[in-house]
Amino acid sequence: MPEENKGNANxxxxxxxxxxxxxxxxxxxxxxxxxLPAKAKxxxxxxxxxxxxxxxxxxxxxxxDDTPRNRALGVLSNVFLHLxxxxxxxxxxxxxxxxxxxxxxxxxxxxLTLTGVLLMFYYHPSKVQAFRDVLYLEHDVPYGxxxxxxxxxxxxxxxxxxxxxxxxxxxxxxxxxxxxxxxxVGVILLVLTLLLSFTGYLLPDDQLxxxxxxxxxxxxxxxxxxxxEGPFGSQLGMTPYNDVRFGLLGGSIVDANALLRSxxxxxxxxxxxASVFMMVHFWRVRKDGGISGPAPVVLDSEIKEAKx
Amino acid sequence: MDWKQLWEILSAADNVPIIAMIPLLAFYMYxxxxxxxxxxxxxxxxxxxAALAKTHHRKSWPFxxxxxxxxxxxxxxxxxxxxxxxxxxxxxxxxxITLNAPLEEPANPNLTMNPAKAPWxxxxxxxxxxYFDPWIAGVVMPTLIxxxxxxxxxxxxxxxxxxxxxxxxRKFAIGTFLFGFVILWVSMIFIGTxxxxxxxxxxxxxxxxDHNRLIYEVNRDLPDLFGITSNWAKGIFGAVVVGGYFAIxxxxxxxxxxxxxxxDYKRMSLLQYSIMMTFFLTMVGLPIKMLLRLLxxxxxxWITPWFNV
Numbered sequence: 001m002p003e004e005n006k007g008n009a010n011x012x013x014x015x016x017x018x019x020x021x022x023x024x025x026x027x028x029x030x031x032x033x034x035x036l037p038a039k040a041k042x043x044x045x046x047x048x049x050x051x052x053x054x055x056x057x058x059x060x061x062x063x064x065d066d067t068p069r070n071r072a073l074g075v076l077s078n079v080f081l082h083l084x085x086x087x088x089x090x091x092x093x094x095x096x097x098x099x100x101x102x103x104x105x106x107x108x109x110x111x112l113t114l115t116g117v118l119l120m121f122y123y124h125p126s127k128v129q130a131f132r133d134v135l136y137l138e139h140d141v142p143y144g145x146x147x148x149x150x151x152x153x154x155x156x157x158x159x160x161x162x163x164x165x166x167x168x169x170x171x172x173x174x175x176x177x178x179x180x181x182x183x184x185v186g187v188i189l190l191v192l193t194l195l196l197s198f199t200g201y202l203l204p205d206d207q208l209x210x211x212x213x214x215x216x217x218x219x220x221x222x223x224x225x226x227x228x229e230g231p232f233g234s235q236l237g238m239t240p241y242n243d244v245r246f247g248l249l250g251g252s253i254v255d256a257n258a259l260l261r262s263x264x265x266x267x268x269x270x271x272x273x274a275s276v277f278m279m280v281h282f283w284r285v286r287k288d289g290g291i292s293g294p295a296p297v298v299l300d301s302e303i304k305e306a307k308x
Numbered sequence: 309m310d311w312k313q314l315w316e317i318l319s320a321a322d323n324v325p326i327i328a329m330i331p332l333l334a335f336y337m338y339x340x341x342x343x344x345x346x347x348x349x350x351x352x353x354x355x356x357x358a359a360l361a362k363t364h365h366r367k368s369w370p371f372x373x374x375x376x377x378x379x380x381x382x383x384x385x386x387x388x389x390x391x392x393x394x395x396x397x398x399x400x401x402x403x404x405i406t407l408n409a410p411l412e413e414p415a416n417p418n419l420t421m422n423p424a425k426a427p428w429x430x431x432x433x434x435x436x437x438x439y440f441d442p443w444i445a446g447v448v449m450p451t452l453i454x455x456x457x458x459x460x461x462x463x464x465x466x467x468x469x470x471x472x473x474x475x476x477x478r479k480f481a482i483g484t485f486l487f488g489f490v491i492l493w494v495s496m497i498f499i500g501t502x503x504x505x506x507x508x509x510x511x512x513x514x515x516x517x518d519h520n521r522l523i524y525e526v527n528r529d530l531p532d533l534f535g536i537t538s539n540w541a542k543g544i545f546g547a548v549v550v551g552g553y554f555a556i557x558x559x560x561x562x563x564x565x566x567x568x569x570x571x572d573y574k575r576m577s578l579l580q581y582s583i584m585m586t587f588f589l590t591m592v593g594l595p596i597k598m599l600l601r602l603l604x605x606x607x608x609x610w611i612t613p614w615f616n617v
Contacts, residue, residue: 093385205415
């Protein structure tokens with residue numbers, strides 16, 4: 001409308017503009033009177049079925065109807081649950097068979113990560129502050145004592161759960177073909193669990209942790225070839241200042257460097273390594289055909305001997 | 309009987325997990341035994357009845373025609389998992405509210421704790437320090453335990469018992485594992501926690517942990533008992549004894565194994581068999597060395613200028 005634009009530039013026609021604006025506003029108000037109730041009604045109808053909204057369908061990629069298909073999709077299309085298959089052997093959910101110890105271990109790892117991160121907010125890995133931070137946690141931080149207790153007991157419980165998990169897997173012969181490799185990954189995870197717990201032991205910087213770690217790392221002195229007190233160690237030029245124990249502690253005694261090293265291994269190093277092994281472990285459980293059983297019993301007479 | 313002492317040890321916060329572990333282990337061993345027994349009965353029944361073996365669903369749990377063989381993970385598995393998470397959380401909460409994590413005095417390198425104990429799960433290894441030099445107890449043994457556990461799937465050639473509890477089909481494997489896990493690992497932790505007091509001396513439960521107690525123990529080396537004095541002779545003698553243990557022990561285990569597990573014996577390759585033998589004999593050597601020390605006060609068997617066994 002080039003004509004009108006030209007006119008607008010002219011002050012003499014400003015009255016016409018005002019008129020047009022007022023009629024326009026009136027028109028808008030009129031339409032609101034009818035449109036608003038209609039739209040509101042429409043909106044209420046949409047919101048009364050939240051599962052049909054765009055936000056919902058963008059998050060949950062399928063319907064929530066109680067059908068077998070949707071039950072399966074609920075597991076398969078969820079990033080946290082898709083570790084599971086859609087369906088499993090009806091006996092595999094029996095607690096008496098699985099003991100649930102693998103899952104409990106993983107859950108405890110999760111609890112430990114959570115409480116551990118919260119503890120890290122209050123803790124400095126330095127000789128000056130470490131012990132005071134623990135006192136501060138115990139006496140001043142809201143729920144600090146509960147937090148520390150929970151981290152400690154969850155760690156002990158995790159060691160027990162890991163050992164019981166291994167016990168169950170052994171007793172059901174679940175390491176047998178094709179799951180051999182996953183058993184060895186599990187053994188590594190057992191070792192990492194113990195190391196995680198052990199590196200955390202020093203962190204309060206109290207007598208208990210200090211002497212436990214002193215006793216523990218003194219063993220490293222005696223490492224064959226690599227420790228200065230171990231067999232053939234001194235012949236290979238090992239001294240207290242260059243052997244494997246020195247590398248572990250960052251010094252020849254358990255001191256500030258040992259505290260820092262154990263803090264970093266405890267909070268960053270080993271958790272990352274353990275997470276990688278856990279990913280492999282869970283992945284292999286699925287790839288090796290899910291959990292081993294409960295399988296139908298096999299009779300000795302049914303085994304066909306492989307020809308050599 | 310010093311009840312206060314006993315209570316102090318039993319109620320030490322860090323010892324609670326061990327006390328908790330014993331009933332837990334007993335419960336799960338019972339659970340496993342119950343199912344293993346039921347399966348063994350079923351196996352025997354099926355082995356004696358070929359017709360039944362063809363039609364039976366082969367589990368000691370009921371299964372009726374018409375029942376679906378598979379169930380949906382949601383809700384049948386996930387509800388168990390969520391329930392387990394909730395129960396564990398409640399246990400942890402109650403435990404954390406009622407029992408405080410231990411905190412001793414600030415670390416002081418000039419004040420040695422007596423007894424200075426490792427965390428409870430390493431006490432089995434610390435107990436080994438009594439019987440072996442640190443390089444064996446602290447380095448070689450943990451390494452052997454880890455490698456030994458890792459090789460299990462590759463040396464256990466028995467195809468039976470995969471995916472169900474059984475005892476009769478896997479007597480040797482399960483017996484060995486129970487020996488290693490329950491007898492050696494768990495009971496050594498138990499000894500290290502509850503029996504070992506100041507100076508790492510042996511205190512029976514209820515005995516007062518006397519810090520001034522002295523024990524005049526004369527530990528001798530095996531070569532000394534035979535009057536061997538020269539270093540060369542000691543080294544050779546020890547090598548012969550240790551080698552002899554592996555040779556004679558190997559012959560005995562071999563004789564027993566090939567008679568009791570003829571099929572596994574046939575299935576195993578030379579490498580598998582020798583690895584199994586090495587780990588088995590090393591594991592059995594552990595309590596033998598312990599008994600030599602506890603009963604006959606023998607410290608070393610094999611003495612060389614570089615290492616002692």
